[in-house]
Amino acid sequence: MSLLIRGALLEGESVDVAIRNGLIESVGPTPVTSGESAPEALFDRELDGRGLHLFPSxxxxxxxxxxxxxxxxxxxxxxxxxxxxxxxxxxxxxxxxxxxxxxxxxxxxxxxxxxxxxxxxxxxxxxxxxxxxxxxxxxxxxxxxxxxxxxxxxxxxxxxxxxxxxxxxxxxxxxxxxxxxxxxxxxxxxxxxxxxxxxxxxxxxxxxxxxxxxxxxxxxxxxxxxxxxxxxxxxxxxxxxxxxxxxxxxxxxxxxxxxxxxxxxxxxxxxxxxxxxxxxxxxxxxxxxxxxxxxxxxxxxxxxxxxxxxxxxxxxxxxxxxxxxxxxxxxxxxxxxxxxxxxxxxxxxFGQGSGTIAAGEPADLVLVDFSDPATQPLHDPDSALVYAANASQVHTTICAGRVLMHGRRVEVCDEKEVVAGAVAAIREVLERSGAS
Ligand SMILES: [Zn+2]
Missing domain, CATH: 3.20.20.140 (Metal-dependent hydrolases)
Incomplete structure (x- = not known):
């Protein structure tokens, strides 16, 4: 499984991040190229990171x-x-x-x-x-x-x-x-x-x-x-x-x-x-x-x-x-x-590398979208993330090189079914406990 994040912002620079087998293979200025081949052909999936900020997850x-x-x-x-x-x-x-x-x-x-x-x-x-x-x-x-x-x-x-x-x-x-x-x-x-x-x-x-x-x-x-x-x-x-x-x-x-x-x-x-x-x-x-x-x-x-x-x-x-x-x-x-x-x-x-975005590290990453009015203007991405943002500005979540969420759409489950399952479960728990 391989993944290319193209043109995301990391510490003010536009970078491409190549990911293979759960690890970051390379991080470098856009574009990643490899010999004569077009980079798209070398990866199972490519994400457009333009305008999005990369952070460790x-x-x-x-x-x-x-x-x-x-x-x-x-x-x-x-x-x-x-x-x-x-x-x-x-x-x-x-x-x-x-x-x-x-x-x-x-x-x-x-x-x-x-x-x-x-x-x-x-x-x-x-x-x-x-x-x-x-x-x-x-x-x-x-x-x-x-x-x-x-x-x-x-x-x-x-x-x-x-x-x-x-x-x-x-x-x-x-x-x-x-x-x-x-x-x-x-x-x-x-x-x-x-x-x-x-x-x-x-x-x-x-x-x-x-x-x-x-x-x-x-x-x-x-x-x-x-x-x-x-x-x-x-x-x-x-x-x-x-x-x-x-x-x-x-x-x-x-x-x-x-x-x-x-x-x-x-x-x-x-x-x-x-x-x-x-x-x-x-x-x-x-x-x-x-x-x-x-x-x-x-x-x-x-x-x-x-x-x-x-x-x-x-x-x-x-x-x-x-x-x-x-x-x-x-x-x-x-x-x-x-x-x-x-x-x-x-x-x-927990033995998951250094938690930085560098070659050889586990590919556990997020892309954050600061375009929301609540995080504009953007003077300092770290400060915006800690003091102004909230969970809803996380655009993409990647764990071990696998995209779990992209564009706020979670790819690993049916979100409605998960929510409904939990709501039904707690309702039944409270009925059984005699609380409701
Ligand atoms: Zn506790």
Missing amino acids: FRNAHTHVAMVLFRGYGDDMPLMEWLQTRIWPAEKVMTAEDVYHGARLGLLEMIRGGTTFLNEMYWHRPALLRAVEEMGVRACLGATILDLGDDALLSSQKAEIEELVAARAAGGLEAGGRVELSIAPHAIYTVSPAVLEWVARISDDAGVRVHIHLSETEGEVQGCLDEHGCRPAELLERVGLVSPRLVAAHGQFLDRSELELLARGGATLVTNPTANLKLATGGIFPWREARAAGVRVCLGTDGAGSNNNLDMIEEMKVAALVQKHREVDATALPAQEALAMATRAGAEA
């Missing part, structure tokens, strides 16, 4: 994609009341099929917003895998582990993880190598240290990533101090989880020594500012301190139950604004850094 480094089913279901409620009266009763009756329908809707939204990768944590991993395979994106799908005193449930989760790790070791590449496995213990307050140690051993032995929520609220920090006599990141180190394979979401209440500890261990953090603001956690991610410590920071939307969308462009803007506000400094987290956090940092963290 977005990597959503922390989400629960199927939770789009809960978009707008119980907004403006206190966290525990929301979980106890809305989310948990509904999740209790959700089937794999419901998760599949929810995931397809979330992935459709992501593709329409230029996102080609998600780091995911939720139940019914096979249903998520099916949706990811169909929709053509990349994913790191967590095998979730929750340890709330139910031994039978815990044993079945452990058995599933052991099976998945063994299948991975046997060379079972999923979705043509686009899908990676992680182990996803929910958090330090829902998984015991003994189980976290078990996770760390498997992660070490098999080289599998670990995806966890960390230091999301002050209550979590205080609970950890009371119960274990240390702070959350110190507990992760104690159980052996701090390594380059660790991806920890939130981290709002990490102190300087925890950030240094995570940086020394090569761990990755993911900030999710919109969800933190909406759930009123009261903290802002310590970006300046994380940067000084040298820890890698990616960007995520979290689930749409607490966001309420999966729009990485909006997330970049919120991330930049909250840091400026926190630092009382308009130069804090500039557009270029917000963009790098949403693109390059995610690619690097």
Whole structure:
């Protein structure tokens, strides 16, 4: 499969991008020519990029994609009341099929917003895998582990993880190598240290990533101090989880020594500012301190139950604004850094190259149309993307060299059918849970 993007704008220059077998073959000034032959003949498909701006695609480094089913279901409620009266009763009756329908809707939204990768944590991993395979994106799908005193449930989760790790070791590449496995213990307050140690051993032995929520609220920090006599990141180190394979979401209440500890261990953090603001956690991610410590920071939307969308462009803007506000400094987290956090940092963290548009890199790209009045005049494309644009200005989304959307038309599914499937699924879930 080969693709030629002709005449798109990259850092102010018109370039042609040649793509073959999922990788960028060349990036150069228009036109690409090869000997005597006309370039069109050398590629399976050619896209007219004139007037469109090329960017690396977005990597959503922390989400629960199927939770789009809960978009707008119980907004403006206190966290525990929301979980106890809305989310948990509904999740209790959700089937794999419901998760599949929810995931397809979330992935459709992501593709329409230029996102080609998600780091995911939720139940019914096979249903998520099916949706990811169909929709053509990349994913790191967590095998979730929750340890709330139910031994039978815990044993079945452990058995599933052991099976998945063994299948991975046997060379079972999923979705043509686009899908990676992680182990996803929910958090330090829902998984015991003994189980976290078990996770760390498997992660070490098999080289599998670990995806966890960390230091999301002050209550979590205080609970950890009371119960274990240390702070959350110190507990992760104690159980052996701090390594380059660790991806920890939130981290709002990490102190300087925890950030240094995570940086020394090569761990990755993911900030999710919109969800933190909406759930009123009261903290802002310590970006300046994380940067000084040298820890890698990616960007995520979290689930749409607490966001309420999966729009990485909006997330970049919120991330930049909250840091400026926190630092009382308009130069804090500039557009270029917000963009790098949403693109390059995610690619690097998940072994998808450098996340730049260069020969030899994975062909994960977007074309953005800034002709909309909301993004005119155009002084600086990076700034326009972060501060003025939204998902609807993404014109084309390409993952692993495959066009998932072109001219706002998604090519990997019937959009109406995906939306209708998800709407029907959540209606039935709520009926079964007795909520409607
Ligand atoms: Zn989360």
